[in-house]
Amino acid sequence: MSTPTDGLPSTQVPLNAAEVRPLRSGELTLPAPRQVLEGERVMRVNWLPGSDRLRGLCFCGAEAEASDPNDMWEWLLAHPDHPADGPAEPPTSGPLPAPPAHYVTDPLVIRFAERVPALV
Amino acid sequence: MPSIVQNQWYVAAYGREVGRELFSRTICGESILFWRTAAGTVTAMSDRCVHRRFPLSQPPSHLADDTVVCGYHGFTYDAGGACVAVPGQTRIPRTARLKSYPVVEQDSFVWVFIGDPDRADVLAIPRAPWLDQEGYTTVSGMEPLAARASLLVDNLMDLSHETYLHGGYIGTPEVANTPITTEVDEEAGVVYVSRHMDDADCPPFYAKSTGITGRIVRWQDIEFHPPCLYLLHSRVAPVGVLPREDGTDPDGFHVEVVYAITPETESSTHDFWAVARDFALDDEGVSDFLRESNRTVVLQDVTALDVLENVLTGEPDGYQELSINIDTGGLAARRIIARMAAEGRGETVVPAVKTPAGTR
Numbered sequence: 469m470s471t472p473t474d475g476l477p478s479t480q481v482p483l484n485a486a487e488v489r490p491l492r493s494g495e496l497t498l499p500a501p502r503q504v505l506e507g508e509r510v511m512r513v514n515w516l517p518g519s520d521r522l523r524g525l526c527f528c529g530a531e532a533e534a535s536d537p538n539d540m541w542e543w544l545l546a547h548p549d550h551p552a553d554g555p556a557e558p559p560t561s562g563p564l565p566a567p568p569a570h571y572v573t574d575p576l577v578i579r580f581a582e583r584v585p586a587l588v
Numbered sequence: 589m590p591s592i593v594q595n596q597w598y599v600a601a602y603g604r605e606v607g608r609e610l611f612s613r614t615i616c617g618e619s620i621l622f623w624r625t626a627a628g629t630v631t632a633m634s635d636r637c638v639h640r641r642f643p644l645s646q647p648p649s650h651l652a653d654d655t656v657v658c659g660y661h662g663f664t665y666d667a668g669g670a671c672v673a674v675p676g677q678t679r680i681p682r683t684a685r686l687k688s689y690p691v692v693e694q695d696s697f698v699w700v701f702i703g704d705p706d707r708a709d710v711l712a713i714p715r716a717p718w719l720d721q722e723g724y725t726t727v728s729g730m731e732p733l734a735a736r737a738s739l740l741v742d743n744l745m746d747l748s749h750e751t752y753l754h755g756g757y758i759g760t761p762e763v764a765n766t767p768i769t770t771e772v773d774e775e776a777g778v779v780y781v782s783r784h785m786d787d788a789d790c791p792p793f794y795a796k797s798t799g800i801t802g803r804i805v806r807w808q809d810i811e812f813h814p815p816c817l818y819l820l821h822s823r824v825a826p827v828g829v830l831p832r833e834d835g836t837d838p839d840g841f842h843v844e845v846v847y848a849i850t851p852e853t854e855s856s857t858h859d860f861w862a863v864a865r866d867f868a869l870d871d872e873g874v875s876d877f878l879r880e881s882n883r884t885v886v887l888q889d890v891t892a893l894d895v896l897e898n899v900l901t902g903e904p905d906g907y908q909e910l911s912i913n914i915d916t917g918g919l920a921a922r923r924i925i926a927r928m929a930a931e932g933r934g935e936t937v938v939p940a941v942k943t944p945a946g947t948r
Contacts, residue, residue, distance in 0.1 A: 499767055504809070505780050507773040513920075515913045516767045517748075522913055537916040541923065574902035 498523040593815040594932030595703030599848035612645030616702045632689035633669035696720040714813035718844040718864035727879035728862035735897030737857045745918035781810040781917035820845040
């Protein structure tokens with residue numbers, strides 16, 4: 469996380485895809501967000517398609533990068549108490565639960581299947 | 589839990605839809621009767637007679653001068669919804685009055701306020717001036733959507749779906765190195781998503797309407813005023829052609845794409861769409877092309893979202909979605925709408941952005 473807005477890189481720095489962790493001060497990999505809205509309390513997030521990172525900027529000057537848009541907004545909307553260690557990062561290793569089945573409760577919405585008796 | 593945001597203005601119709609014929613549309617689950625007085629003012633009131641609930645939009649109900657006469661027993665209402673005549677007696681019961689709605693005709697739309705009428709602030713209606721402005725030509729329509737409004741908000745806030753759902757119309761392969769910035773002004777209630785492409789393919793939608801044959805500068809600036817009004821400021825020009833330093837832009841082609849996302853019920857939506865342009869103003873061929881193209885695009889969305897609504901309805905609650913970077917703007921819109929909905933239900937809402945005491 470970094471709080472000053474001056475001296476930040478204004479051009480894209482090549483992204484190291486393996487580097488998924490909270491950023492330390494000054495470690496911003498994306499350009500700063502464009503600023504169109506003129507309000508005094510505007511939150512901004514920049515994303516470069518192709519990049520796995522989001523760069524968020526609070527109106528107070530605090531900024532950070534994140535890998536997940538929900539975590540990015542949570543961190544920004546915590547103003548003025550932005551967590552010092554940056555936005556939460558989804559775990560990149562460890563066991564995962566099995567994907568759930570797709571349950572359907574209404575037979576009318578079963579698609580792509582002819583619901584005819586099967587004769588064996 | 590109801591998701592429709594109360595105490596808000598919604599687009600109910602185009603002004604051209606409302607005249608000296610009774611017109612009914614369900615807005616946010618409320619059946620509303622619209623008609624235009626002899627002086628030309630649009631009025632809005634409940635579309636049910638207080639007597640036996642007969643729809644006032646249903647023939648033989650009819651307008652008689654500036655009153656509505658119920659086609660069942662003849663209860664008669666004035667432009668403010670007050671009952672002025674009942675059959676067979678002179679006394680009119682005190683409770684014989686229809687709910688009337690604040691209504692404003694602006695930017696070619698008829699806006700209606702859903703909620704507590706005392707909270708209807710006309711100045712809070714977001715503007716789309718191009719739709720009714722000298723120097724622009726507009727084509728427009730409305731498609732019924734059998735899906736909840738939030739699905740259309742999700743759809744419009746992330747234009748990356750253009751590549752897949754609308755390829756060959758407005759979609760082109762994504763242009764790398766084009767940052768997308770999302771801005772949120774919680775106080776003003778605006779979400780802004782901008783993507784400025786300096787050197788992009790020109791999709792047929794713009795090539796055929798502007799006549800540009802080569803690659804283009806393409807700017808897409810989404811300005812969403814939750815819960816209802818979505819504006820896409822689109823600028824295209826030949827590569828290298830930018831607005832002038834004085835702020836004027838005579839060499840750019842500007843298209844203002846406007847959507848009004850009005851819930852009909854919790855699970856259906858009125859999808860109003862309009863395309864205003866500042867070029868080829870009198871060219872009927874361009875109007876026909878843009879009307880047909882945009883309607884095709886809208887119907888592609890409608891088809892997909894109708895399927896999605898059907899699927900979601902048939903699922904048990906509790907499925908988790910997965911959001912990725914393309915969803916940054918859509919998630920911001922959802923948060924604002926959720927906060928508005930909670931406020932509309934009268935719930936105590938902790939501001940998303942905490943303001944330190946003494947700073948406001």
